[in-house]
Amino acid sequence: MSANRWLVTGNYFTSFRKEQRIFSTHLDRTIFGVFLVCLFMWPLLIKLSNKNMFVIDGILIAIVAVLGLNLLTGFAGLISIGHAAFVGVGAYTVASIITVIGEDHLLLTHGWPLVILIAGIVGAVFGAFVGLPALRLRHLYLLMATLSFQIIFQWVISFSTFFNQGQTISVSRVFWLTGKIGRKQHYVFWYYVILVVIVLLGFGVRNLLRTRYGRSLVAVRDNDRAADAMGMHPGFTKVYAFALAGFIAGVAGALHAYLFRGVGFESFMLHDSIVYLAMAIVGGMGTLNGSFWGPVAIQFLELQVESLAEEAGHLFPSGMNLSTALRPLTFGLVIVLFLMFEPRGIANWWRIARSYVKLWPFRY
Amino acid sequence: MSYFFQLVVSGIVVGSIYALSGLGFVLIYKSSRVLNVAHGQIIAAGCFITYALNVWAGMPIYIAFLLSMIITFFLAMSVERIFLRRLIGEPIISVIMVTIGLMEIINGLIYLTPFGSENYSFPEFFPPTPISIGDVSISWTQLVGVIITFVLITGFSWFFKKSTVGISMRAVSDDQLASMSIGISVPRVFGLAWATAGLSAAAAGVIIGNITGLNFDTLHSFGIIVFPVVIMGGLDSILGAVVAGVMMGLIQQFASGYLDGSWGLNGTGEVLPYILLLIILLFKPHGLFGIHEIERV
Numbered sequence: 130m131s132a133n134r135w136l137v138t139g140n141y142f143t144s145f146r147k148e149q150r151i152f153s154t155h156l157d158r159t160i161f162g163v164f165l166v167c168l169f170m171w172p173l174l175i176k177l178s179n180k181n182m183f184v185i186d187g188i189l190i191a192i193v194a195v196l197g198l199n200l201l202t203g204f205a206g207l208i209s210i211g212h213a214a215f216v217g218v219g220a221y222t223v224a225s226i227i228t229v230i231g232e233d234h235l236l237l238t239h240g241w242p243l244v245i246l247i248a249g250i251v252g253a254v255f256g257a258f259v260g261l262p263a264l265r266l267r268h269l270y271l272l273m274a275t276l277s278f279q280i281i282f283q284w285v286i287s288f289s290t291f292f293n294q295g296q297t298i299s300v301s302r303v304f305w306l307t308g309k310i311g312r313k314q315h316y317v318f319w320y321y322v323i324l325v326v327i328v329l330l331g332f333g334v335r336n337l338l339r340t341r342y343g344r345s346l347v348a349v350r351d352n353d354r355a356a357d358a359m360g361m362h363p364g365f366t367k368v369y370a371f372a373l374a375g376f377i378a379g380v381a382g383a384l385h386a387y388l389f390r391g392v393g394f395e396s397f398m399l400h401d402s403i404v405y406l407a408m409a410i411v412g413g414m415g416t417l418n419g420s421f422w423g424p425v426a427i428q429f430l431e432l433q434v435e436s437l438a439e440e441a442g443h444l445f446p447s448g449m450n451l452s453t454a455l456r457p458l459t460f461g462l463v464i465v466l467f468l469m470f471e472p473r474g475i476a477n478w479w480r481i482a483r484s485y486v487k488l489w490p491f492r493y
Numbered sequence: 494m495s496y497f498f499q500l501v502v503s504g505i506v507v508g509s510i511y512a513l514s515g516l517g518f519v520l521i522y523k524s525s526r527v528l529n530v531a532h533g534q535i536i537a538a539g540c541f542i543t544y545a546l547n548v549w550a551g552m553p554i555y556i557a558f559l560l561s562m563i564i565t566f567f568l569a570m571s572v573e574r575i576f577l578r579r580l581i582g583e584p585i586i587s588v589i590m591v592t593i594g595l596m597e598i599i600n601g602l603i604y605l606t607p608f609g610s611e612n613y614s615f616p617e618f619f620p621p622t623p624i625s626i627g628d629v630s631i632s633w634t635q636l637v638g639v640i641i642t643f644v645l646i647t648g649f650s651w652f653f654k655k656s657t658v659g660i661s662m663r664a665v666s667d668d669q670l671a672s673m674s675i676g677i678s679v680p681r682v683f684g685l686a687w688a689t690a691g692l693s694a695a696a697a698g699v700i701i702g703n704i705t706g707l708n709f710d711t712l713h714s715f716g717i718i719v720f721p722v723v724i725m726g727g728l729d730s731i732l733g734a735v736v737a738g739v740m741m742g743l744i745q746q747f748a749s750g751y752l753d754g755s756w757g758l759n760g761t762g763e764v765l766p767y768i769l770l771l772i773i774l775l776f777k778p779h780g781l782f783g784i785h786e787i788e789r790v
Binding site for chain 2: 202406455469
């Protein structure tokens with residue numbers, strides 16, 4: 130490492146430990162710190178309407194969910210089209226706690242961090258169970274297993290009276306140190322909670338990937354026989370990847386339940402699983418910052434499509450709902466175009482932009 | 494007892510349609526190892542094209558049926574040419590994701606047409622009175638549908654076993670390098686596999702549309718139910734797809750006939766195939782007729 134760690138360009142790693150650092154230079158760490166402080170400070174300076182804050186919170190929850198999916202599909206290479214069902218498991222854990230002990234129980238209003246953790250653990254259990262075929266099987270067959278989990282989940286929710294047959298189960302308001310969180314602070318409060326969760330999970334995933342447990346995921350993805358020869362059990366590694374993804378998805382689901390103040394069936398359908406996958410692909414599979422780009426990009430796109438559909442709606446016959454047509458169309462196009470022309474996603478653009486800035490004024 | 498036989502009859506009707514949809518799916522998988530998630534959408538498209546040609550353009554049903562099969566033939570071929578050709582050699586996850594993207598694109602395109610929001614039904618081609626043997630009855634539409642289905646399945650099996658193109662498809666599925674070296678154009682075979690799958694999907698779509706009416710949700714759900722069917726039959730076996738299709742139809746009909754309503758169960762017919770799918774994946778992942786060479790961990 131050069132003497133001035135503020136101005137280094139290029140790699141000067143002299144030990145493996147140095148290469149494994151999260152922040153390779155002081156500058157990186159400072160920029161990241163400032164960025165985090167900005168994320169925490171801006172709601173104090175700018176007051177957004179509840180509607181806009183709600184959109185931002187939705188994006189953050191999608192980021193949590195996609196973090197899990199990216200760990201599973203990007204790092205461990207296991208494709209899942211049942212991720213919305215895992216998120217749903219988290220949300221319905223909260224719902225079933227509500228049905229059992231009542232909406233206003235102390236655990237739900239004051240002990241909500243514990244509830245979120247429980248939802249994560251339940252999600253992990255379900256994830257591990259669905260991942261069990263991974264002990265024997267690969268790609269296509271796992272896709273089938275996750276698909277069938279998605280459909281069984283939808284069926285269980287929509288037909289059992291315990292879950293109110295998929296109708297909304299309402300979640301009460303929570304308490305914080307300052308007292309009950311009212312309608313006005315609700316979205317800002319959950320913004321902070323989800324942001325803290327994202328920072329924790331982000332660092333967790335980043336750190337995981339530095340340890341042998343995280344690297345074993347990547348090793349099994351790249352070549353499972355070689356990984357086997359090096360002493361990892363490919364099957365168990367995959368089951369464990371499913372459990373991790375299930376945990377993160379469960380946390381996302383619990384947050385979803387608390388933010389929406391209700392658990393309904395329609396947020397966890399097959400289509401939502403596909404949306405999560407689209408987010409992971411557009412963001413960049415197998416990259417950590419891809420999990421942040423993807424949800425932002427897709428949600429932004431969706432908002433644009435909605436407004437476009439609203440504006441252009443009067444040009445079309447009245448019986449047709451333009452936004453139901455345009456949403457899948459743009460989704461599909463985005464997935465296909467990204468896979469065909471930029472399989473590494475927005476994270477790759479970010480990498481290119483970063484290295485451009487870093488090396489400026491030189492080309493390379 | 495007549496209730497039982499009625500269930501058997503409707504199970505065979507539904508199952509033969511599953512078999513036909515599974516057939517197209519297996520055709521693609523067998524030659525190019527691509528899992529086509531968008532199969533249900535192609536089925537729906539074939540059905541809607543036939544309806545448009547028949548009712549809106551006023552063609553007789555035979556011509557509309559043939560024409561829609563030809564259209565989907567070229568449609569599926571161009572899908573392969575445009576989207577999947579450049580992904581040959583890419584990781585399997587990308588290929589599956591592209592078909593998921595395709596599914597969404599076709600969904601969007603169909604929602605742009607009137608079929609996306611409204612239900613239509615084909616005009617009655619056959620006498621409306623059902624044929625009854627004892628207490629068991631089957632409508633003419635269903636009977637003719639089943640007959641056409643089995644004729645088509647026989648035709649496809651023959652095509653796959655005996656014709657030059659079919660043999661080259663099987664050769665490609667066996668060993669791409671070897672088949673290239675004896676002068677088979679592998680990309681062309683992939684295109685043809687998609688095209689024949691599109692053709693069979695259109696046929697399946699028309700038959701389903703005649704039996705259930707033209708509802709987009711019903712039609713494209715046949716593309717998802719095809720997964721348990723083909724896994725049960727073994728992913729790369731045509732015979733397996735047919736047998737498993739009929740079995741799955743019977744299982745579904747029995748489940749919804751006997752289980753629904755008792756013990757507070759509902760809609761078991763829709764979920765049982767997937768529970769079976771999970772069990773099969775755990776214990777017999779190569780299915781009933783699949784080749785035992787499976788991607789093991």
